[in-house]
Amino acid sequence: MVKSIGDEYTWARECLLDLKEDAIEIEHLVTDADSSAYKAALDLHNEGINNVEPENFLDTRHLSDHVRKGAKSDKTLLKVMPATTKLKRQKLLNNFSVDLTERCNKELALAYKFYAGDFFKVKNKISHTVDAIANCYMGNHARCRKNSFACKGFQGSWLKGRPFLQNTFKISSNNENLDLLRKQINKRLGSKVLDKTRLNMNTNFVEGFNRSLRRSLPSNVTFKKNMSGRAHAAAHSVNYGPGESILELCSALHCDIPVGSSAYKALKNIQKLTFCRKKHKQSVNYKVFEVKKGASYTNYTKNLAK
Template structure:
């Protein structure tokens, strides 16, 4: 039976059964809001196949993106944007939806004692919504989409599936859709997973050692692989710095302004 790659229910069920075979049971399951993977875990528990009742959490990145889109399409918020024409109001609302979503995430980050970026530049400094109870209610309703009690309960562990998405990108590089690897598709997939877990340089060294063809220590190939590993680690650390995050924020703001022109 050929299974679709989009059949999340079946794939999740098989993965959970594979983990069960290794005496590992799923306790927390993080998915995007429209995924059916959690239903597979719940069904296995109700059938008695697994003994641990799974708890479902929502991926914070997908939640934020869904809220941003919903805010951008909110007709009530569109009408209170401080601009004269429909086009300008829509442009302001696009920026407002992104800014508001990130401000809500900032509140959560502050609650968890994490440092957050300051000086948001998506909206102009003169941006101001008219003060009225109706406008306050519109904005409060939007904020509650991310900071309401129900969604906070579903995202209280602050987990997401970014690591899985990153592995999928690595997997697509090893197994591009325009090439069919009939003989070594499995080994290429395993190699991609190994590279993600150990890093590009260390992965090659480990694989060569496992095949009893060790790379000579101190040789040019060894030094090149170590340098690749070092650069990969430094890039990963750099992307976590506040300086890099501020750079991405400023760049995105410039692109927004460029697009508006």
């Protein structure tokens, strides 16, 4: 029977059975909200194959994307954007959805840092932070001083210097808008959501390895003799970085690259460049660039359609 590459349930079950053969059982499983991998793990436990009952957690990156897209497409939220035309309101809502998602993630990251990873303290504090964020976007920073980690009130407003929204951005202050904003924020910082993301983990590393694996083992080439070696080399490169990986592999084979040689310097430069690119892609400037590039491409396709 030919299996589909999109059959997550079957592939997850087979992977978990392989781990079981090595006496490894999964206790925590981080997946997307719509993934069936957790069901496979749960079925193995219910069938008595695995003794450890798995616990499912949500991927924080995919959850953030879901929250951003939900805010971006919210028609009610569109109406409260402080702009004169529908086009301007939609553009402002797009920026607001990105900023709101980053604000929630920033608050959570700073809370974990402040409380040294104590989830119960973080959860208790974030329950008050939700209202602080909502009031902050309505121009009221009184709660920020006490309950926000990312905004320190008028002197150190969150919006000051932000690339997505101007410092003067302000949603009309009323109870309806407060409830609307609170509803959006709770999609990321609500009590149940925090429970499902308390490990604060995502699948970025796995997806990064998959991209590296596709480069080492492209689908249009069959490596009959060294397929396993190329796969292991890809994993080693992801773990250590491309430059350090080659140095480590050469050292393991007792053919060390002399320190200070041109090859050694070149590998160190590759390692440094890879690290700098990774940090750059995590920066706000890069995210702004990606948003603008996406908007430019959308306008380009619309013009072609005309």
